[in-house]
Amino acid sequence: MTAIRDDVRAEVRRLQAEVAQLHAELTRYGLVIWTAGNVSARVPGADLFVIKPSGVSYDDLTPDAIVVCDLDGGLVEGDRAPSSDTAAHAYVYRHLPEVGGVVHTHSTYATAWAARGEPIPCVLTMAADEFGGEVPIGPFALIGDDSIGQGIVETLARSRSKAVLMQNHGPFTVGTDARSAVKAAVMVEDVARTVHVARQLGEPLPIAQHHVDSLHDRYQNVYGRTGPQARTATQGAPR
Numbered sequence: 001m002t003a004i005r006d007d008v009r010a011e012v013r014r015l016q017a018e019v020a021q022l023h024a025e026l027t028r029y030g031l032v033i034w035t036a037g038n039v040s041a042r043v044p045g046a047d048l049f050v051i052k053p054s055g056v057s058y059d060d061l062t063p064d065a066i067v068v069c070d071l072d073g074g075l076v077e078g079d080r081a082p083s084s085d086t087a088a089h090a091y092v093y094r095h096l097p098e099v100g101g102v103v104h105t106h107s108t109y110a111t112a113w114a115a116r117g118e119p120i121p122c123v124l125t126m127a128a129d130e131f132g133g134e135v136p137i138g139p140f141a142l143i144g145d146d147s148i149g150q151g152i153v154e155t156l157a158r159s160r161s162k163a164v165l166m167q168n169h170g171p172f173t174v175g176t177d178a179r180s181a182v183k184a185a186v187m188v189e190d191v192a193r194t195v196h197v198a199r200q201l202g203e204p205l206p207i208a209q210h211h212v213d214s215l216h217d218r219y220q221n222v223y224g225r226t227g228p229q230a231r232t233a234t235q236g237a238p239r
Helices: 006-028 084-097 106-118 125-131 147-156 178-201 210-222 230-236
Strands: 039-045 050-052 069-070 073-078 101-104 162-165 169-175
Touching: 006 039, 006 050, 006 178, 039 084, 039 169, 039 178, 050 084, 069 210, 084 101, 084 147, 084 169, 101 106, 106 162, 106 169, 106 178, 125 210, 147 162, 147 169, 162 178, 169 178
Parallel strands: none
Antiparallel strands: 039 050, 039 101, 050 069, 069 073, 101 169, 162 169
């Protein structure tokens, strides 16, 4: 059985506190109900991640309640069973080493698109910024093994999106850390809602691919940065 090494124990505790706090963002933005949804974070330097336990109320989600798992989804530390989506998170971490955080919600509008099996088209600059194009649909898969994780990885391999809508299930988002994955979950719901409303009024206008590329590059490499880092990222970029 995998054990928590002494040299990463402090980081595990920090991530448990952070992930517990980030779950409050899911309720704050109305992305989950009851005990549904989960946030996880990879432990840097160890084959471990922390994740919400199964069936625990968000009001009771303290740092001590967040469980630690290995990259096969096995429980390493915690008093409760890990989330029912743990196998999916584990599969993502095993196959996408650049991912440091994974989020799953059943947010209303994004899940409605998933129920239709329809990707969210890139008709908003915010979608171009965050997702670099449409938000893709992943295949139908049952909960219980790593089939959902396989669908996530296979779908994201064909896209630069940080979000995938698993058919008949709901959105999963990834990020370099748990906070960025939560941000993507918030933004995919906002995009899903706005595009749905736009379609009630008529056919939304697509954004040309070269504009999508320019918007995505600027947002990912320049937006919010200052100093030499921003100047370097801007070199050669469209102005």
